[in-house]
Amino acid sequence: MQLNSALDELNAIPGFTDRSKLFIRDLRCFGRDQDAQNRLNGTKHEYYLGGVYFNNSIIKKIVELPVGNGTLRSDADNRGYITAATYVDVRANIYTTIASTVTVE
Numbered sequence: 001m002q003l004n005s006a007l008d009e010l011n012a013i014p015g016f017t018d019r020s021k022l023f024i025r026d027l028r029c030f031g032r033d034q035d036a037q038n039r040l041n042g043t044k045h046e047y048y049l050g051g052v053y054f055n056n057s058i059i060k061k062i063v064e065l066p067v068g069n070g071t072l073r074s075d076a077d078n079r080g081y082i083t084a085a086t087y088v089d090v091r092a093n094i095y096t097t098i099a100s101t102v103t104v105e
Contacts, residue, residue, distance in 0.1 A: 003066050023053040047094050
């Protein structure tokens with residue numbers, strides 16, 4: 001599946017844009033907003049994708065977004081989470097992909 005069509009499919013999901021905006025806002029405000037910290041830490045998900053942001057069906061679509069020669073998930077799996085830097089890099093890839101689908105005010 002092409003990235004643009006996959007992103008269009010996500011954007012067609014009712015509420016996806018608003019939940020994405022909240023997710024990105026909370027990531028940006030994590031250090032100074034206790035509510036954002038609580039929401040993100042409360043997801044119990046390796047990429048903070050669960051909780052109030054996205055259900056399991058949407059998470060599956062997000063991690064299956066095409067990047068490079070694979071998907072966000074395969075990219076993460078290939079890196080093996082060896083260092084904190086690679087973990088942060090994979091998370092940044094996911095966040096950048098989500099952010100590309102919405103405009104945050």
